Amino acid sequence: MKAVQFSEHGDRDVIDYGDFPDPEPGRGEVLVDVKAGALNHLDIWTRKGLPGIDLEMPHVPGSDGAGVVTAVGEGVTRFAEGDHVAVTAGVSCGACEFCRHGEESQCVRFSIIGEHQRGVHSELAAVPADNLVPVPDHVDWEVAGSASLVFQTAWRMLLSQGELAPGEKILVLGASGGVGHAAVQIADFVGAEVYATASTEEKLRYAEDCGAEHVINYEEDDFAAEIRELTGRRGVDMVVDHIGAATWTDSLKSLAKGGRVVTCGATTGGRPETDINRIFWNQLKVIGSTMATPGEVDDVLELVWDGTFEPRVREVLPMSEAARAHEMIENREGFGKVVVRPDSEL
Structure with missing residues (x-):
């Protein structure tokens, strides 16, 4: 072969x-x-x-x-x-x-x-x-x-680990990638208010087509500052960060008090500087996630096979x-x- x-x-x-x-x-x-x-x-x-x-x-x-x-x-x-x-x-x-x-x-x-x-x-x-x-x-x-890989990963991150609820605000970084575009669709399916970042206007339009209500070009704008402005300085309830070192500090800045950041990877490096003071003062949660259980795989892929997710x-x-x-x-x-x-x- x-x-x-x-x-x-x-x-x-x-x-x-x-x-x-x-x-x-x-x-x-x-x-x-x-x-x-x-x-x-x-x-x-x-x-x-x-x-x-x-x-x-x-x-x-x-x-x-x-x-x-x-x-x-x-x-x-x-x-x-x-x-x-x-x-x-x-x-x-x-x-x-x-x-x-x-x-x-x-x-x-x-x-x-x-x-x-x-x-x-x-x-x-x-x-x-x-x-x-x-x-x-x-x-x-x-x-x-x-x-399989991206949808099961995003499903477990958002639902089993992150416990995303309808009406919550969620920021998905790197929405043009595999996990990112799956996370946008799953968050929209749950009924969350979806914010997404990407590097070009074309990618942002695709993110909107997947269910993002607010999009930010991270090559042109400070996404943490944009999130604070778009949410009336409140921040979002959850950030999906699979980017790592390049975005970690701004991911924490984007969170509302009591918010959580969920991560499944670090494409720009796995040893970022982190603001511990911000984590404990704002009572933030940092949640790791990897892949999914067999039951979670079955649940999300059924929604792919029937066309709910693409x-x-x-x-x-x-x-x-x-x-x-x-x-x-x-x-x-x-x-x-x-x-x-x-x-x-x-």
Whole structure:
């Protein structure tokens, strides 16, 4: 088979699309004929080399993907040949205290397909059955292959962890990215008043189309100052910040007293300066979130499959152009998800 792969960490020139051994499904695994997959920022970090993660090389990236079941391994009963499936990338041990209480995303040995282990940006992928969800036959492959990671992440951040309520004010930073545009849609669905930032007027119009009522161009305006003005100096109840060091101080400034900031990542760095005085004086809450539980995944993807939520796709490229796909993510080009499909599918 052909697969996107790299044999060393580095810039985009380490990426290759070439021959790779065909996988075979082991016990509890399913062999998937991959039709489409999407990129996420973690694909960039994995390619560059994450401290503490020792990958087997060559490594196949990709945490999002969807396709058709072609074979099932021993012990698999949930899926059969011909089923349409999508990958949900979080792998938990199933035995620790968090797994036993239904919080698998907090598992002490939690890992991610495509980040800690072989991914699915390939013609074929052997995936644990527990990491697959059924996809209705009417759902397009680009949608099925790009929804799981960002929508489950945003769903858990806003609802399970952040407990966003109707009528609350929420600021979503980086609304043009995968998690950002999913968070805007989920917040609008809940009935919150949505504020969103992006870097161009085109991206802001897309954010409005996803449900944002107020938009701020962070390249031109101080978003914290704009939030104070738009809310009568009150601030918002929640900030969704997956940007990190570049925005953290202004995220705290944007919060009303008793507000909370929720984070699932730090694309500009994970060690920001922080204003502890502001946190305790204004009684702010800082909430971390990673991925989602199986039940949360099922809940949000049902709303994707029925069209309530829509993963916006900015570009569909052949897997042989994976380096260009990485470039689009790194340079923040366009709005929404970048999808890759095996060259044989185009």
